[in-house]
Amino acid sequence: MANLWGGRFTRQTDELVNDFNASISFDKRLYREDITGSMAHAAMLGETKVLTKGESEEIINALNTMLRDIDEGRLAITDDYEDIHSFVEAKLIERIGDTGKKLHTGRSRNDQVALDMKLYTRRTIADTDALLYELLRVLEKIIVSGTETVMPGFTHLQKAQPLTLAHHISAYFEMFRRDRERLIDTFERMNYSPLGSGALAGTTYPLDREMVAKELKFKGATANSMDSVSDRDYLIEYLSDLSLIMMHLSRFSEEIIIWNSDEYRFIELDDTYSTGSSIMPQKKNPDIAELVRGKTGRVYGALVSLLTTMKALPLAYDKDMQEDKEVAFDSIDTVQNCIRLFTGMLDATRFNEEMMRFSASGGFTNATDAADYLVRKGVPFRDAHGIIGRLVLYCIDNKKTIDDCTLDELKSIDENFDEDIYGEISLKTCVDRRVTKGAPGEKAMKEYLSDIRNYMEKNTPISIQEIKLISGGN
Ligand code: ARG
Numbered sequence: 001m002a003n004l005w006g007g008r009f010t011r012q013t014d015e016l017v018n019d020f021n022a023s024i025s026f027d028k029r030l031y032r033e034d035i036t037g038s039m040a041h042a043a044m045l046g047e048t049k050v051l052t053k054g055e056s057e058e059i060i061n062a063l064n065t066m067l068r069d070i071d072e073g074r075l076a077i078t079d080d081y082e083d084i085h086s087f088v089e090a091k092l093i094e095r096i097g098d099t100g101k102k103l104h105t106g107r108s109r110n111d112q113v114a115l116d117m118k119l120y121t122r123r124t125i126a127d128t129d130a131l132l133y134e135l136l137r138v139l140e141k142i143i144v145s146g147t148e149t150v151m152p153g154f155t156h157l158q159k160a161q162p163l164t165l166a167h168h169i170s171a172y173f174e175m176f177r178r179d180r181e182r183l184i185d186t187f188e189r190m191n192y193s194p195l196g197s198g199a200l201a202g203t204t205y206p207l208d209r210e211m212v213a214k215e216l217k218f219k220g221a222t223a224n225s226m227d228s229v230s231d232r233d234y235l236i237e238y239l240s241d242l243s244l245i246m247m248h249l250s251r252f253s254e255e256i257i258i259w260n261s262d263e264y265r266f267i268e269l270d271d272t273y274s275t276g277s278s279i280m281p282q283k284k285n286p287d288i289a290e291l292v293r294g295k296t297g298r299v300y301g302a303l304v305s306l307l308t309t310m311k312a313l314p315l316a317y318d319k320d321m322q323e324d325k326e327v328a329f330d331s332i333d334t335v336q337n338c339i340r341l342f343t344g345m346l347d348a349t350r351f352n353e354e355m356m357r358f359s360a361s362g363g364f365t366n367a368t369d370a371a372d373y374l375v376r377k378g379v380p381f382r383d384a385h386g387i388i389g390r391l392v393l394y395c396i397d398n399k400k401t402i403d404d405c406t407l408d409e410l411k412s413i414d415e416n417f418d419e420d421i422y423g424e425i426s427l428k429t430c431v432d433r434r435v436t437k438g439a440p441g442e443k444a445m446k447e448y449l450s451d452i453r454n455y456m457e458k459n460t461p462i463s464i465q466e467i468k469l470i471s472g473g474n
Contacts, residue, residue, distance in 0.1 A: 004086050023322050026329060027084045028077040033119035034084050035067045037112065040215040041195060042103055050106060050205050055099050062096045085109045106207050108199035110229040110317040115195045121238055124332045125187045130461040131339040132180050138347045139173045140452055147445055150427045151356035152365050159363030162430045165351060167440035170448060175248040182241045190234030193218040197225035200316035226316040232306065232324050239303040239328065242335045246296040249338055253289035260286050265355045270348035288345050292338045299334055302327035362401065364392050366425040369433065370402055373424045377416040387414045
């Protein structure tokens with residue numbers, strides 16, 4: 001392995017040490033960030049006259065070509081180097097000789113890797129956000145078409161009160177909307193460039209850190225050089241954001257699995273998103289939802305792993321921090337794939353409106369509304385609760401719903417019941433009576449629909465699109 005040191009060493013590093021120490025097998029995915037950061041550094045070195053204009057331009061041109069060569073498969077990133085930083089520098093020197101040796105002036109791999117990870121995080125935050133936006137679009141579609149689809153709402157997985165599919169799905173809309181806000185928040189807080197912090201104590205060259213920051217579209221340069229090279233807070237925040245996304249996806253997946261079961265049949269997953277069994281011919285399994293639910297574990301694991309890696313690390317850079325990459329890369333890939341698959345699966349799902357309505361009509365989901373009816377007739381709520389409790393018991397004993405009872409039967413339980421009870425506890429009335437903000441009633445839902453339409457129009461992922469332009473696609 002070609003090492004970046006030598007002067008101080010009289011003997012070669014052991015091969016096992018090289019393997020253990022190396023990160024190129026996984027940090028090669030940072031090549032675009034590394035080269036982009038190096039170009040900004042080289043431009044600044046030219047501008048501040050640390051290098052001549054000619055040298056700076058020669059380096060930038062060579063880096064540009066290198067980027068294209070890697071992108072287009074003419075230059076392979078091999079494992080003969082310790083990390084992506086050594087690789088890029090070595091190739092640069094191979095290509096332009098001594099001028100290439102000047103690129104690392106005033107820079108350390110410590111601020112370099114800090115920059116690369118920040119560029120990568122920014123780019124993938126933008127990608128994750130765009131994926132969430134697509135998911136929200138599918139949710140919006142289901143919400144808009146599901147305002148009349150009555151279904152039971154559950155607490156303790158027991159039928160509780162009637163609501164609509166639109167209302168149920170809106171709950172997930174809110175979760176993923178918050179997830180987007182969290183991503184943007186993480187993005188805003190981390191959006192400062194660490195480059196120019198050197199190994200830990202800045203540099204003796206008159207580097208223009210703000211210039212580099214501006215070139216790379218950061219809000220500015222970080223404030224303390226030791227913090228700059230040892231800060232991985234933003235990655236931990238990002239992993240926490242990703243964990244919450246997975247938590248939400250896993251809850252949704254769980255409901256999809258339940259709703260798709262033969263016992264519920266609220267939905268039918270499309271064949272394209274289902275799998276069969278090797279032995280049981282009748283099976284159509286919700287494997288995608290189960291895998292999304294299952295993959296939540298490794299994302300939580302990554303969060304705890306990095307928190308633990310960073311715990312008690314003395315300032316400034318320590319090699320422990322190299323452990324940030326594999327867990328972060330794996331989590332980012334996992335979450336992006338999960339959102340992508342989940343969105344496709346949901347978009348292809350058929351909702352069985354009849355089953356939902358049928359299910360809502362059983363299980364006494366209108367019992368609270370029957371109690372509210374008595375309250376409107378002047379009965380105190382606590383007494384009404386007791387009366388309806390007795391009525392439900394009577395219905396269970398006689399195998400009927402409240403709606404099935406004759407007026408005589410109802411009156412035998414409480415004389416306040418009248419003919420109007422039937423209309424008052426119909427599923428439609430039960431839903432539409434729920435008028436408070438955030439409730440499933442027609443009026444509240446109308447306001448909610450205009451809220452989310454507005455949100456979707458104003459909050460397209462374009463707000464961080466600019467960032468994607470710097471470090472390119474995948
Ligand atoms: N591969 C290293 C990492 O990911 C890069 C920084 C190495 N710095 C050093 N002083 N060894 O953290």
